[in-house]
Amino acid sequence: MLLVxxxxxxxxxxxxxxxxxxxxxxxxxxxxxTGSSPFQAGVPELFARLGLPVLPWEQAVRxxxxxxxxxxxxxxxxxxxxxxxxxxxxxxxxxxxxxxxAERRxxxAERRxxxAERRxxxAERRxxxAxxxxxxxxxxxxxxxxxxGRPIAHTIVLSHPEQRERLRAACPEAAPTAVLAGDPCxxxxxxxxxxxxxxxxxxxxxxGQRLVLLNSTWNPDSLFGDSGDDILPALLPRLVAExxxxxxxxxxxxxPNIWYAHGPGQIRAWCRAAEAAGLTLADPLDGWQQALVxxxxxxxxxxxxxxxxxxxxxxVLLGAFPADRLDPASPVARLGRAAPALRPAAALxxxxxxxxxxxxxxxxxxxxxxxTSAPGESATLLRELSYRLIGLPEPRERPxxxxxxxxxxxxxxxxxxxxxxxxxxxxxxPGEPPEIEVARFAGPAxxxxxxxxxxxxxxDEECADPGRLALAAVIVRRGRDDDPRLGPGSAWTADAAAxxxxxxxxxxxxxxxxxxxxxxxxRLLRIMAVPAxxxxxxxxxxAVYASALHAWLSRGKSLDELAGGITxxxxxxRHRVAVTDLPLPRAPxx
Numbered sequence: 001m002l003l004v005x006x007x008x009x010x011x012x013x014x015x016x017x018x019x020x021x022x023x024x025x026x027x028x029x030x031x032x033x034t035g036s037s038p039f040q041a042g043v044p045e046l047f048a049r050l051g052l053p054v055l056p057w058e059q060a061v062r063x064x065x066x067x068x069x070x071x072x073x074x075x076x077x078x079x080x081x082x083x084x085x086x087x088x089x090x091x092x093x094x095x096x097x098x099x100x101x102a103e104r105r106x107x108x109a110e111r112r113x114x115x116a117e118r119r120x121x122x123a124e125r126r127x128x129x130a131x132x133x134x135x136x137x138x139x140x141x142x143x144x145x146x147x148x149g150r151p152i153a154h155t156i157v158l159s160h161p162e163q164r165e166r167l168r169a170a171c172p173e174a175a176p177t178a179v180l181a182g183d184p185c186x187x188x189x190x191x192x193x194x195x196x197x198x199x200x201x202x203x204x205x206x207x208g209q210r211l212v213l214l215n216s217t218w219n220p221d222s223l224f225g226d227s228g229d230d231i232l233p234a235l236l237p238r239l240v241a242e243x244x245x246x247x248x249x250x251x252x253x254x255x256p257n258i259w260y261a262h263g264p265g266q267i268r269a270w271c272r273a274a275e276a277a278g279l280t281l282a283d284p285l286d287g288w289q290q291a292l293v294x295x296x297x298x299x300x301x302x303x304x305x306x307x308x309x310x311x312x313x314x315x316v317l318l319g320a321f322p323a324d325r326l327d328p329a330s331p332v333a334r335l336g337r338a339a340p341a342l343r344p345a346a347a348l349x350x351x352x353x354x355x356x357x358x359x360x361x362x363x364x365x366x367x368x369x370x371x372t373s374a375p376g377e378s379a380t381l382l383r384e385l386s387y388r389l390i391g392l393p394e395p396r397e398r399p400x401x402x403x404x405x406x407x408x409x410x411x412x413x414x415x416x417x418x419x420x421x422x423x424x425x426x427x428x429x430p431g432e433p434p435e436i437e438v439a440r441f442a443g444p445a446x447x448x449x450x451x452x453x454x455x456x457x458x459x460d461e462e463c464a465d466p467g468r469l470a471l472a473a474v475i476v477r478r479g480r481d482d483d484p485r486l487g488p489g490s491a492w493t494a495d496a497a498a499x500x501x502x503x504x505x506x507x508x509x510x511x512x513x514x515x516x517x518x519x520x521x522x523r524l525l526r527i528m529a530v531p532a533x534x535x536x537x538x539x540x541x542x543a544v545y546a547s548a549l550h551a552w553l554s555r556g557k558s559l560d561e562l563a564g565g566i567t568x569x570x571x572x573x574r575h576r577v578a579v580t581d582l583p584l585p586r587a588p589x590x
Contacts, residue, residue: 001390002060002068002082003031003052007039009256010072011046012285013089016184017069019403020383024395029053032060034075041260046285066390070153073139078147083389086153090304091183091311091371092163093139094330137327140170151177155389157382159183159372166329181385182378184402185289186371189308192293192405199294199405203249203280204412206539207532208573211249212239212352213282213295214319217303218257221322235299235319235344240277241443242348245419246544247571251280251295253288253305276464277442278413290408297356299342307332310339311368313361317342317351331370338364347446378402412512412539414478416460418468420445423551424453426569433576434557435567436548454551456504458543461496474550475500476543478509489516490524490582497522504553507546515542516582517549523559524584525549530565530576538575544568545577 001021005011021027032055033043047054055063057075065082071089138144145151151174158164158178168175192199205211214236216224223235239250252271259267271281282291292298292309300306301320310316316335319342326333340355342348374381383400387393394400419440426435439448440458456473469475475496481488487495489508496506497518508516513529527545529538548568553559559579568575 001027001029001386002055002063002065002080003029004060004068004070004077004080004084005031005033005043005046006070006072006074007037007257008042008046008260008285009039010037010070010089011043012256013071013087013185014069015285016188016402017087017379017382020379020386020400023398026392027390030055030060030063030065032057034077036075037072039257039260041263042256067386069386073144073152078152083154084152085155085157085386085389087157088139088159088183091186091307091332092159092330093137093166094302094304094326094332095138096135096325096327097138097141134328135324137166137170137330140167140327142171142173145171145174149173153177155179155385157181157385159186159374159378160370161373162331162370166327179385180373181381182374182376183372184378184382186308186311187376187378188402188405189289189293189312190376191402192289193312195290195405195407196293198407199290201537201539202408202410203251203291203294204410204539205249205294206573207536208571209247209249209539210296210352210356211251211291211294212243213291213298213300213309214239214250214252215292215298215300215303215305215309216252216254216258216320217301217305218255218261219325221301221320221325222255222303223299223301223320224254224258225320235348236271236274236279237277238348238443239299240274240279241441242446243352244349244571245278245413245415245440245442246438246540247573248352249280249413250274250278251282251291253282253291254284255303256284259284272464273417276415276417278415278417280411280413286406287408289405293405297352299352302326302332302336304332307335307368307371310335310364311371315355315359316340316364317355319344331367334367335364338367349446410512413541415442415541416462416464417442418460418463418465418472419458421454421456421458421474421547421550422448422452423455423547424450425551425555425557428567433564433567434552434562435569435574436551437569438544438548438551439570440544440547454554456547456550456554458547469500470502472500472502473504473554474507474543474546475503475505476507476509476546481510490518490584493518493524505546505550507543509542511542513538513542515546517546519553519559522584524582525559526578526580526582528578528580530578540568540570540573540575544570545575548577549579 031052061079068080068082068084071087156177164178216222282288297315298309299317321336379400379402422439424437428434458474459472461477479486486492493506506518517525562579565578
């Protein structure tokens with residue numbers, strides 16, 4: 001069996017279906033790359049990760065195979081010596097090939113006609129939907145599906161009958177090859193909904209927090225693109241600047257073509273300031289699906305990920321949606337006409353709040369119901385199809401299963417950007433600890449609607465601009481007490497207090513629920529979250545607790561009044577924390 005890879009994007013769908021052929025000693029998997037896509041970066045690393053025999057394209061097309069599976073078009077697919085099956089690598093086929101101002105766009109295999117000298121399009125047939133003239137749709141147009149008037153693929157796998165109807169209108173010669181076999185990517189997302197709480201914890205999303213996921217497809221009209229609008233490229237830094245840092249978690253899923261066309265290093269360089277303010281960039285291969293399942297709202301565009309989000313019942317807000325880039329009859333285009341659009345020049349927080357709180361999970365069901373006609377059944381359908389085409393009986397001793405989405409590593413936000421901190425003391429009921437509200441912002445602090453008792457700046461010692469440390473009331477360092485480079489937290493806090501005499505508190509965060517704090521008068525404290533009644537972790541940043549302590553002390557309050565701890569409020573969440581004295585280290589002997 002030959003897996004035909006065009007680029008990392010298309011390979012993701014092949015990775016979805018690989019488990020269907022495990023544990024079968026009758027099947028040898030091979031892999032090749034057509035070389036037809038300009039997005040070749042990342043493919044060698046992917047092949048090394050797979051550990052399968054790699055055939056150069058020239059050898060692959062000379063090697064007879066029982067079955068070849070591709071998740072894209074382009075290149076000399078018609079030269080493959082074996083039965084060819086083509087899957088979609090997204091949520092069906094939706095994007096058109098022709099776009100205005102094409103001269104300023106990066107050429108790519110999905111925009112230009114492959115082997116144009118051999119596939120002259122039949123103009124009267126180039127319609128994206130029945131009875132409508134328009135630019136051809138990738139995956140539906142004759143110049144992709146036919147070679148010398150005959151279908152290139154033995155079988156085209158579609159996920160819903162609406163795709164088959166559009167195929168019949170756009171390329172009737174290829175319509176008989178169409179088979180409905182579901183969407184394995186969506187099926188994995190559906191199965192992973194039971195793990196949503198664990199995915200959220202892995203991303204550091206705590207109780208009462210909301211996860212906003214920005215998703216962008218890959219061309220200049222996308223949310224991350226530069227189509228001449230100076231507002232859209234600034235959305236990532238604006239999100240982390242405008243949203244309250246401890247009430248919202250921000251992550252981004254960028255199309256693999258963005259990663260590998262520009263390079264992961266370049267993407268991280270572009271997003272450095274946003275990451276320092278709390279953004280997490282989801283891995284385009286191993287992390288985006290988990291982030292999507294975990295999200296409370298997706299700020300997206302006309303890519304497949306936004307459509308998958310809507311299908312899962314997640315609120316979507318469209319930041320970029322060029323209608324001319326889509327088949328108007330496609331479900332993705334219909335979603336674009338139905339979903340709310342972002343107002344880029346307006347404040348982001350009220351728009352996200354409205355999108356989340358006013359959302360009906362079934363709002364787009366009539367549209368997203370056309371994603372697949374066989375939800376949860378793609379593994380069974382695709383394995384049955386593959387073995388039938390190979391001519392082997394299926395391995396009946398085990399069911400056809402896709403891999404469950406793995407639990408990602410713990411990846412809480414790492415904020416090294418200076419934070420403006422607003423606090424207010426709320427008092428306490430009889431026998432209750434004092435309650436202090438804290439709101440931190442990586443950008444200018446907006447009006448919160450409540451009386452602010454203290455405003456201060458909290459700065460991580462690893463801030464990109466060390467000059468900001470001189471302005472900080474609270475200086476933070478993150479590490480482990482057994483790190484020989486830093487020494488125990490008590491030692492670092494003393495050293496930092498000596499180096500930064502303007503700081504009221506020096507704070508060493510040594511775990512997800514605790515920190516060591518030194519006051520200006522030399523008192524050493526441990527602040528630790530009190531476990532919830534259900535034993536679940538409190539994922540609030542411990543530096544928030546230190547800011548609450550600073551607010552208490554700045555109002556002239558005594559540490560002795562905190563014997564019962566503090567209740568720290570961030571948005572709707574309340575965190576019980578214990579404050580205990582630590583013994584001061586003994587002075588070294590002379």
